[in-house]
Amino acid sequence: QVQLVESGGGLVQAGGSLRLSCAASGRTFSSTAMGWFRQSPGKEREFVAGISLLGGTTSYVDSVKGRFTISRDNAKNTVYLQMSSLKPEDSAVYYCAGGTGPILTSRTRPTYWGQGTQVTVSS
Secondary structure (H helix, E strand, O other): OEEEEEEOOEEEEOOOOEEEEEEEEEOOHHHOEEEEEEEOOOOOOEEEEEEOOOOOOEEEOHHHOOOEEEEEEOOOOEEEEEEOOOOHHHOEEEEEEEEOOOOOOOOOOOOEEOOOEEEEEEO
């Protein structure tokens, strides 16, 4: 089992930045593929970014490429999502996720989920 706790959400103006953090406990973090998903009202939860076990490979949904950066610190059991040039359409509840396999992508289903953190981008 892996327990995931997100932090760092909040309200920001369009064009601004936020950094989300996700602290993990339980199963060995370095053997868990990590990622971020988001869900806005009336929409399905969507994949945002994924990172491989040691952080050497990343994957992003097209809408955030060049604006968001996922990273992980295995010594701190933490994964991050640095979000820049935020747009109102980025507003959503952001979920940290973890799973088996080399990396989380839009085609993989995570095993572990955090409780979510709200990100609101005002225009």
